[in-house]
Amino acid sequence: MSLLEVLAVLFSAAGVWLTGRRLMLCWPVMLVASVLYGVVFWQAHLYADTALQGVFAALSLYGWWGWLRGVAHDGAVWSVQPPRNAVVGGVALGLVAGLLMGAALLHWTDDPNPILDALLSAFSILGQVWMARRYLVSWVVWLVVDVLYTGLFVVRELYLTAGLYAAFVALAVAGWVQWRAADAAEGINAQRE
Structure with a gap:
């Protein structure tokens, strides 16, 4: 565990917490977290996750x-x-992109978990795009991704990051509940893009 990983964890947790509260400040905070985690993942040889940042x-x-x-x-x-x-197409695109990227990582890198690394990266992109579009269902994507990332980071001995992703699971549940409650209170939950 390095100081860089500690800072990445703090900025990431703050960004997700702010997102759950539907506050615009989440985006610059998550921008800083992405830069910090890009370096952390590069050092851990998780190349798909480095690019993902x-x-x-x-x-x-x-x-x-x-x-x-x-x-x-x-x-x-x-x-x-x-x-x-949009939901069906997004999931299908995430699966295909993840498998293709996983095959590339398997062939050209020393990534110890290339398929899982790539699939999680692809679905993280999907979750982030859906979050940017304000899709409530993005919280479901994050719940699944965060559970699987927790295990991956334990295997890679990034224990603080694994703890962060375990906390992200709880934050994803809380975000889902908060967004649904806020939308119901405002009568907006039926809006379509």
Whole structure:
């Protein structure tokens, strides 16, 4: 465990906590976390996750912009119910992209868990894009991804990061509940993008 990993954990936890509260500040905080974790994962030879942090940095800017378009009267954002074909298509694309990236990692790198690393990276991108679009279902993606990442990080001996992802599981559940409750209170939960 390094100071860099500790800082990455703190910024990541703060970013997810702010996201659960639907506060715009989550995006710059998550941008910093992505940069820090990019270095941590590079040092751990988790190359898909290293690249993922670059994608997350770009998606933080996209999310910031996207959330500016969905601000409620109290300054928080509201969620959007995606069309069914967007959900099915997103999951299928995540699976195909993850398997293709996993095959590349298996062939060209020393990644010790190439398929899992790649699938989790692909579905993390899906979760982040859906979060940027304010899809309530993004919390379900994060719940599954965070459970699996917890195990991967234990195997890679990134124990503090594994603890963070275990906490992310609880934060994903809390985010789901908070977003549903806020939308129900505001009567927005039926909106479609």
